[in-house]
Amino acid sequence: MALTEDTETTGSSHADDGLVGDASRVTGIDNAVLRMSEAEVAALSQETTDEFGDSKMIINMGPSHPSTHGVLRLMLEMEGETVLRSKPIIGYLHTGMEKTGEQLTYLQGCTNVTRMDYAAPLFTELAFSLAVENLLEVEIPERATWIRMMMCELNRMTSHLLFMATNGMDLGAVSMMIYGWREREEVLRFFEKVTGLRMNHNYIRPGGVAADLPDGWQEDVLGLCDLIEPRLEEYDILMTGQPIWRERLQGVGVINEAECLALGATGPLLRSAGSSWDLRRDMPYLAYDDVDFDVIVGTYGDSFDRYAIRLNEIRESMRIVRQCVANMPKGDYRVQNKKVTPPPRARIDESMEALIHHFKIFTEGFKVPEGETYAAVESPRGEVGVYLVSDGSSTPARMHVRAPSFVNLQTLPHLMHGGLLADAVAIISSVDPIMGEVDR
Amino acid sequence: MSDVETPDEEPEGVTVEPAPVLHGAPVTVIAGQNVLHATTETYPELLANLQAEGFGQVVDLCGVDYLLGGRPAVPASIETERFEVVVNLLSHVKRERIRVRAQVAEGDSIASIFDLYPGTEAMEREAFDMYGIEFDGHPDLSRILMPENWQGHPLRKDFEVGRIPVQFKAAPRQD
Structure with missing residues (x-):
């Protein structure tokens, strides 16, 4: 079997566990996942002077959106055009x-x-x-x-x-x-x-x-x-x-x-x-x-x-x-x-x-x-x-x-x-x- | 790894002869796969040990409900409870899989392994959603597949399967 790439990837970085990069960005309570329920988001949008001020807002993308490949819904915290935190909301196709x-x-x-x-x-x-x-x-x-x-x-x-x-x-x-x-x-x-x-x-x-x-x-x-x-x-x-x-x-x-x-x-x-x-x-x-x-x-x-x-x-x-x-x-x-x-x-x-x-x-x-x-x-x-x-x-x-x-x-x-x-x-x-x- | 005492009597249904202990936990071999057994107390430490030993990825975590029985063999040293949390781990380095089955009583909670493996966040939410198993220390333990206001946990064995009544009619007369 051809193993041409294998030697390179596993042999190059044996720092501690041989992995490329570190996982600190995704471990612990990171700042990328928007861990909020619907009710919390709804409550936030009612307040005018919240922690978001007026520069941030939460918008929905999906579940019915052509580029979400079906019924994926994303709750996105936006600052202008930039995505800050987000949360994929799933279950729209759940049939048990x-x-x-x-x-x-x-x-x-x-x-x-x-x-x-x-x-x-x-x-x-x-x-x-x-x-x-x-x-x-x-x-x-x-x-x-x-x-x-x-x-x-x-x-x-x-x-x-x-x-x-x-x-x-x-x-x-x-x-x-x-x-x-x-x-x-x-x-x-x-x-x-x-x-x-x-x-x-x-x-x-x-x-x-x-x-x-x-x-x-x-x-x-x-x-x-x-x-x-x-x-x-x-x-x-x-x-x-x-x-x-x-x-x-x-x-x-x-x-x-x-x-x-x-x-x-x-x-x-x-x-x-x-x-x-x-x-x-x-x-x-x-x-x-x-x-x-x-x-x-x-x-x-x-x-x-x-x-x-x-x-x-x-x-x-x-x-x-x-x-x-x-x-x-x-x-x-x-x-x-x-x-x-x-x-x-x-x-x-x-x-x-x-x-x-x-x-x-x-x-x-x-x-x-x-x-x-x-x-x-x-x-x-x-x-x-x-x-x-x-x-x-x-x-x-x-x-x-x-x-x-x-x-x-x-x-x-x-x-x-x-x-x-x-x-x-x-x-x-x-x-x-x-x-x-x-x-x- | 063999410094943990072996159970006095041979666990029933297990064919492994001397000390059925692996990574410090009682082990059974079912269909050629190693299964480690844990209680809610030993579970977090076992998972931390496994991570230290190179099991870098939790590929799967799910709940199982044994209300109606049918439980595959468990060593005698482990007290069985209604629910089990089943974790499938994978070591890319050793090219090896291992499975952990932790017993969780109804209404009891188990430690979340989110801090060790952030990828279990969605899986633990699914187990909570489907079985009502609580994970301590999970950052966002909420329903994931069912609607937020859903009552009950659908994959529990005492959750009824909906049925559509079928009315059988006599065959139409041919005369």
Whole structure:
């Protein structure tokens, strides 16, 4: 595996714990987070002679604002055009999915979790499936592993292409919005062919995947790569080298490695600060040990680095996808364990037992041994983890999803502190939160 | 690390043989993962120790309600309570994960680890919102996902799941 950047980042600064920068800006009671309730803010706005005088004011951005990626609301303390303290207010999309998860069987669970991060649904499905398989102690077939890996990397591409589109839109490169959606749609078309749905696939399930890849998938996937590769070069021309784009992003929303660790930030946010940490390489799951790819690392921890990291991660994902096409093993796409896998459709017509078994698995679900486990994967936004507690029945006693967007949102006040309101838009966009996952 | 006394009797359901102690706390191994157990008293010190030992990131913190049972194995030296606060830590240097399960009684509070790991602010707020677990020393312990005036804590096992009544009708007559 390629470890080109690793030596540099972990070897350069061994001051005390090897971290770049210090976390003093974010520890303790900092001056970036506006810790006030609605009532307190309302009371403040009633007073005319308050501690703010007349130079500061608190304004709301969102929840319905085009650049907040859904229903994120920000309470901003402003002094003129400058953002002082701020607070992300979330929960507008909260539908109690963790509570719902406790009512659904393990087989139905994927339908639930896939709706959390709707831009990268396969990753939450994967984390959930890995957690269930961990408790069941089943080994999934090699082909299923590789199919999962290939689909996830394609999903990482769609998610980052979506970022390219929305990031471009937020920053005024409106044509980029159309290009990003266009390329993403091409990949989604392939997803629809494989899983039946463009999004919310419910494709990766405990025990394997829902269906084998359709005939001719190799041509489709390689065609996608050949299509998108030159388009990425066009993005480079359109944005990366362009002075307006650079002016708009470089040095905006800077964070360092120690602050990222303290705040729990993962994914491109952490890598932009120079930390070479990618679960695919550092704590490998699936078959990431057998493929060759680079972990893209930034230097300055600003919005431009986060943009560049995502753009290059599309290229790395394509590299992995190509290797998956070349090395896809033959065999089963799901585990042949009668406990977990429903019988094939053809058997139901000829065997009463198969019919009963099929019926039982879909009405009662399968039982998972008592225990608890945590499984994490590297999603496009960072570490998505599933903490599962099983009481031995067919529904989880507790299903908690560690959503990267939810944790990454905590960096927003620190990134925006002291910057301009116009930069706040660039910063929200560069953190790339998906509200479905934040609110769950 | 092994200077802490081991429990007299073998904790039930645990297969680790001699001294099941890691980082100064009783440990169980479940599905190949190390789980440290703590009470509200030992919890802050344990977390401080873990941070000193290089667990630089709290990736996840959540609450669990065991009102209806189903609790995975806990060493005998730890008295079980209704709630648990589960903290997942990660060490980038050692490439290692560890989990802490702290027992919290209903109506009791537990120390906030905001001072050690500022990133737990939102997670502790979520645990408070969903289970009503109080975190001492948290800078802004308020609801995060539910509306500010919401009554009750939705993820508690005694919080009813809303249901939409379904009226089953006889099949329409075919004649």
